[in-house]
Amino acid sequence: MKVQFTVNGESRDVDVPEDKPLLWVLREDLKLTASKYGCGIAQCGACTVHLDDQPVRACSIPATAVAGRTITTLEGNQSTEGKAIQTAWRELDVVQCGYCQSGQMMSATALLQSNRRPTDADIDAAMGGNLCRCATYHRIRAAIHKAAAALEA
Amino acid sequence: MLKFLSQPVATPTLSRRRFLLTTSLGTAGFVIGCSDTRQQAGTPAANNEPVVATDLNAFVRIGSDNTVTVIVKHLDKGQGVSTGLPTLVAEELDADWAQMQFEFAPADVTRYANTKSGSQGTGGSDSIANSYLQMRTVAAAARAMLVGAAATAWGVAAGEITVVRGVVAHEASGRQAQFGELAAAAASIEPPTDPTLKSPDQFTLIGTQVPRLDSPAKTDGTALYTIDMDLPDMKVALVAHPPKFGATVREIDSTAASAMSGVLGVYPIAAGVAVVADSFWTAKKAREALVIDWDTSAAELRSSEQIISEFKQLVNETGAVARDDGDVDAALDGAAQILELQFELPFLAHAAMEPMDCVAHVTDERCDIWTGSQLTTLDQGNASAAAGVSKEDVHIHTVYAGGSFGRRATLESDFVVEAIAISKAVGAAHPIKLQWTREDDFASGYYRPMGLHRVRAALDDAGKPVAWRHRIVTQSFFAGTSFERMINEGLDPLAVEGAANLPYAIDNIHVDLQLSRVYLPTLWWRSVGHTQNAWVAEVVVDQLAKAAGQDEVAYRLELLGEHPRHRAVLELAADKAGWGSPAKTGVHRGVAVHESFSSYVAQIAEVRVSDAGELTVERVVAVVDCGVAVNPDIIRAQVEGAIGMALGAYLREAVHLDNGTVREQNFDQYRPLRIHEMPTIDVHIVKSAEAPSGIGEPGLPPLAPALTNAIARATGKVITRLPLGDQLKTS
Numbered sequence: 081m082k083v084q085f086t087v088n089g090e091s092r093d094v095d096v097p098e099d100k101p102l103l104w105v106l107r108e109d110l111k112l113t114a115s116k117y118g119c120g121i122a123q124c125g126a127c128t129v130h131l132d133d134q135p136v137r138a139c140s141i142p143a144t145a146v147a148g149r150t151i152t153t154l155e156g157n158q159s160t161e162g163k164a165i166q167t168a169w170r171e172l173d174v175v176q177c178g179y180c181q182s183g184q185m186m187s188a189t190a191l192l193q194s195n196r197r198p199t200d201a202d203i204d205a206a207m208g209g210n211l212c213r214c215a216t217y218h219r220i221r222a223a224i225h226k227a228a229a230a231l232e233a
Numbered sequence: 234m235l236k237f238l239s240q241p242v243a244t245p246t247l248s249r250r251r252f253l254l255t256t257s258l259g260t261a262g263f264v265i266g267c268s269d270t271r272q273q274a275g276t277p278a279a280n281n282e283p284v285v286a287t288d289l290n291a292f293v294r295i296g297s298d299n300t301v302t303v304i305v306k307h308l309d310k311g312q313g314v315s316t317g318l319p320t321l322v323a324e325e326l327d328a329d330w331a332q333m334q335f336e337f338a339p340a341d342v343t344r345y346a347n348t349k350s351g352s353q354g355t356g357g358s359d360s361i362a363n364s365y366l367q368m369r370t371v372a373a374a375a376r377a378m379l380v381g382a383a384a385t386a387w388g389v390a391a392g393e394i395t396v397v398r399g400v401v402a403h404e405a406s407g408r409q410a411q412f413g414e415l416a417a418a419a420a421s422i423e424p425p426t427d428p429t430l431k432s433p434d435q436f437t438l439i440g441t442q443v444p445r446l447d448s449p450a451k452t453d454g455t456a457l458y459t460i461d462m463d464l465p466d467m468k469v470a471l472v473a474h475p476p477k478f479g480a481t482v483r484e485i486d487s488t489a490a491s492a493m494s495g496v497l498g499v500y501p502i503a504a505g506v507a508v509v510a511d512s513f514w515t516a517k518k519a520r521e522a523l524v525i526d527w528d529t530s531a532a533e534l535r536s537s538e539q540i541i542s543e544f545k546q547l548v549n550e551t552g553a554v555a556r557d558d559g560d561v562d563a564a565l566d567g568a569a570q571i572l573e574l575q576f577e578l579p580f581l582a583h584a585a586m587e588p589m590d591c592v593a594h595v596t597d598e599r600c601d602i603w604t605g606s607q608l609t610t611l612d613q614g615n616a617s618a619a620a621g622v623s624k625e626d627v628h629i630h631t632v633y634a635g636g637s638f639g640r641r642a643t644l645e646s647d648f649v650v651e652a653i654a655i656s657k658a659v660g661a662a663h664p665i666k667l668q669w670t671r672e673d674d675f676a677s678g679y680y681r682p683m684g685l686h687r688v689r690a691a692l693d694d695a696g697k698p699v700a701w702r703h704r705i706v707t708q709s710f711f712a713g714t715s716f717e718r719m720i721n722e723g724l725d726p727l728a729v730e731g732a733a734n735l736p737y738a739i740d741n742i743h744v745d746l747q748l749s750r751v752y753l754p755t756l757w758w759r760s761v762g763h764t765q766n767a768w769v770a771e772v773v774v775d776q777l778a779k780a781a782g783q784d785e786v787a788y789r790l791e792l793l794g795e796h797p798r799h800r801a802v803l804e805l806a807a808d809k810a811g812w813g814s815p816a817k818t819g820v821h822r823g824v825a826v827h828e829s830f831s832s833y834v835a836q837i838a839e840v841r842v843s844d845a846g847e848l849t850v851e852r853v854v855a856v857v858d859c860g861v862a863v864n865p866d867i868i869r870a871q872v873e874g875a876i877g878m879a880l881g882a883y884l885r886e887a888v889h890l891d892n893g894t895v896r897e898q899n900f901d902q903y904r905p906l907r908i909h910e911m912p913t914i915d916v917h918i919v920k921s922a923e924a925p926s927g928i929g930e931p932g933l934p935p936l937a938p939a940l941t942n943a944i945a946r947a948t949g950k951v952i953t954r955l956p957l958g959d960q961l962k963t964s
Binding site: 177 | 310311312313444445447448449450451452453454455456458460461463512513514515518584585586587588633634635636637638668670671866867870871873874875876877878880881899900901905906907908909911914
């Protein structure tokens with residue numbers, strides 16, 4: 081089934097099975113591999129991307145359901161908030177194995193895009209869907225606060 | 234764990250130190266001379282000239298662009314070794330951190346063996362420990378070669394040359410050069426056999442917070458994991474694994490699957506039935522379309538309840554003796570107080586975020602593997618047997634692993650061998666990427682084994698412990714594998730670690746082990762036997778202190794007279810947590826101290842339990858002594874992560890068998906810790922001049938007992954069955 085959508089600012093046309101999840105279309109058909117497969121049932125958040133600026137779990141949305149819409153992956157996460165998040169992640173050395181971190185940063189970016197001064201409770205609510213088996217949660221929280229502070233400055 | 238996988242590495246006439254130099258420096262002078270397209274972390278060349286890379290030895294490669302590439306012999310699965318080993322090299326090379334980069338070593342036990350085990354691999358929290366002198370020595374030798382090249386070029390004495398942050402200089406003549414200019418000439422300099430290493434007071438990088446080398450790639454999406462591999466003509470394979478352990482295929486109807494567009498074929502292999510297709514999604518759909526009649530006549534059909542019942546029988550039978558000090562029976566007979574506790578622990582899943590995966594390409598001549606290879610020499614050997622090529626023709630290309638926690642270190646190289654079997658079935662035309670789904674990852678092995686522990690301990694009338702009998706029932710990882718020889722007369726050393734070496738001064742101690750039958754494949758899970766034994770021992774000690782009417786910290790200190798490093802971390806933890814002063818209203822503290830992988834960790838947990846029985850872990854104070862702290866920030870990260878992982882396991886992680894089928898097949902049922910549950914964690918590192926020891930695992934074991942002890946103070950209830958679940962709930 082042919083479908084068109086915008087990915088990281090570029091219009092893309094793909095011909096994929098009707099039920100193929102957006103995650104696998106991004107990874108396999110468009111070679112954008114930052115978004116990771118972790119569970120396939122929207123429980124871990126490793127596949128988080130933005131759909132029209134909202135964080136979604138790409139593993140559980142058929143690509144054909146997002147025709148005509150706008151998708152942002154970590155590769156194209158170039159908004160002011162996105163850059164601030166990725167900078168803070170590096171400055172605090174948040175990563176360990178790193179596998180979940182693309183999804184973490186996309187959730188965190190979406191949080192800052194809707195809330196420039198998130199509280200710890202806001203962070204809990206926004207990041208609760210992103211598992212990190214290395215439990216880098218402390219630094220994720222600290223990096224979001226750091227990015228928010230950098231955006232204030 | 235690697236120490237159990239030993240093989241001879243050196244002839245008896247060579248000392249280890251000498252051996253390291255002769256082997257690891259043996260390739261000096263080999264100039265690669267190729268265009269270097271690897272990920273460049275350092276300064277790129279100013280023009281478009283190809284970067285010429287010169288190997289000064291097996292571990293240190295200098296680029297004509299002044300980059301220093303460290304060949305990292307260990308897998309980085311998050312623990313930071315791809316920063317740690319380059320730190321050791323940069324220190325002795327006097328390099329600038331900005332010029333450092335790394336790549337993972339190929340499989341080559343002659344150059345990249347663990348210096349302790351002799352086998353190339355990663356585990357037992359000993360990557361820094363076994364590399365500490367080796368990396369510094371090869372770097373110091375490389376430095377001497379660069380200095381020698383400069384001395385020759387400039388006609389000055391080597392002793393007058395300095396190296397500071399990557400700049401080689403001769404002050405008197407005003408000459409200076411960077412590594413890249415000197416590398417080619419340096420390669421032909423004879424390396425010193427015994428280079429002088431810095432004394433700790435000369436360190437400028439060790440002990441400082443250098444940034445992780447893997448952070449940039451892991452934050453911009455370019456870090457390459459197995460799942461990201463994409464080779465020309467590559468196909469994706471999924472395997473229908475048996476629904477119960479030990480089940481076999483009776484009959485396959487692959488008509489519908491084979492007819493699907495994009496499916497290359499369906500291949501029965503030892504591990505199950507492989508479906509190979511042009512994409513993950515097609516392979517997954519085709520796997521769902523397979524109709525397989527499984528023969529479960531020889532399969533494991535028990536449920537967890539039956540297994541624990543069998544354990545409860547075994548705990549009454551004498552096991553293989555791991556320690557026998559004094560006369561426990563006599564001491565128990567004459568004791569003033571006797572305490573007996575029985576503990577139950579579940580199967581646990583590693584649940585690394587990246588489900589198991591491996592790319593394989595087998596041809597007549599060679600076998601290439603791309604994966605996060607953890608026990609590389611074992612993987613190479615198992616791959617050689619599976620592929621039918623010599624070990625030397627098995628080429629392992631190690632990439633980042635999205636976690637492991639022990640899972641990628643299987644004795645039988647399960648998923649690697651599975652990928653090779655598929656590649657052989659498919660033929661050389663297509664490399665194949667075996668990708669496990671999350672459900673495969675949970676349901677197809679491996680697991681931290683269940684455990685049942687009984688401790689009977691006694692106090693004299695002064696409250697001093699006089700007897701300690703600990704019986705462990707669990708399944709050995711080695712049983713039923715080609716490593717069965719690791720079990721010595723019923724004793725698996727990994728099952729009793731942290732129990733047989735109980736540090737407390739008790740005259741009569743007896744520890745024995747009853748190994749169960751093999752139910753399903755089990756494996757080391759972050760901190761291995763310590764995950765069980767630290768919990769049991771430290772909860773019992775706390776109860777002994779209570780029975781003696783003594784403070785839990787003071788009681789332990791009294792019994793740890795011969796163990797100064799235990800004492801030091803415990804005292805510092807008590808100090809940092811304010812143990813001697815009251816906690817906030819409603820907050821209760823619990824303490825534990827444990828040594829694992831030669832590192833010492835004390836933790837004090839602060840918890841709150843509501844009237845309804847809701848547990849909140851507010852803070853954990855952790856004090857670690859892991860010898861020289863090569864990178865304190867990574868040490869803190871490891872301890873934070875270990876505590877988070879341990880807390881998730883404590884609260885609710887468990888794998889259950891229902892008539893032989895794994896109940897928890899995804900993260901909706903097996904639920905690791907999430908961000909809102911992460912307590913405040915204060916990590917303190919003891920300043921130490923001891924040799925560096927483990928840090929990937931030692932932060933984990935003390936958490937469960939510290940929590941249990943805190944909960945006991947809060948509620949009076951001693952938790953002896955994990956996970957906690959709703960045991961505290963009052964409604």
